[in-house]
Amino acid sequence: MSRAPGRAPRDPKEPVSLMSLQPNKILGAVLAVAVVAFAIDFVSDQIFAKQDLKTPGYVVDMNAAPAVAAAEAPAPAAVEPDPNASAPAGAQQAATAADAGAAPETQQVAAAAPAAAAASDVAPIADRLKTADVAAGEKASKVCTACHSFADSGANKVGPGLWEVVNRKPGTHEGFKYSPAMMTFGETHTWDYATLDVYLTNPKAEVPGNKMAFAGVKKPEDRANLIAYLRSLSANPAPLP
DSSP, X not given: OOOOTTOOOOOTTSOXXXXXXXXXXXXXXXXXXXXXXXXXXXXXXXXXXXXXXXXXXXXXXXXSOOSSOOOOOOOOOOOOOOTXXXXXXXXXXXXXXXXXXXXXXXXXXXXXXXXXXXXXXXXXXXXXXXXXXXXXXXHHGGGGTTTOOOSXXXXXXXXXXXXXXXXXXXXXXXXXXXXXXXXXXXXXXXXXHHHHHHHHHOHHHHSTTOSOOOOOOOSHHHHHHHHHHHHHSSSSOOOOO
């Protein structure tokens, strides 16, 4: 076999050139880096491994009753006094007597006197409805839209639909699961104007145990506006008292 002219045969004892080992060095370095990376990944997985809990740390009961619920109503009771109204002179005298160290029975009477006197200053809902502002009531009802629907479909949300709520029996709106307290209340009451006025003053106080978490509408004029708007939610609004 002929060999290239001018090139002498390689002596087997001659040491291999360092240049001929360069590819092997590069390949070895690449393999070394891969091994180190794999080792780091494996060790980090062991250190930061996520273990599933045998039992959840906090269980959320999705079937629990919602914190905020239906527009439900209360038994008739004394209307809460307007905080802006001044107590009559007789009420102030009764309170002064209590502060002066009267007997316990006298102190109880004196404590109840301001509330009773202030309540007597609130005009009946029938009178307040004569000057009620439906537009103002609609604006005030915006706070109710998170829980109630005003649509004529009568759809329920967190609370029952309020279409044609005036003169409806409490606890009877189709498709809504009422509290036992509201259903019991509905056996003897109707959502007439007076009942709505009392209930909207303080729902929890008027029907203890109902699901509606709402502080109430304290100003008599605001309640009248809201009730006037609720009356308008009907194809045939109920007659005014």
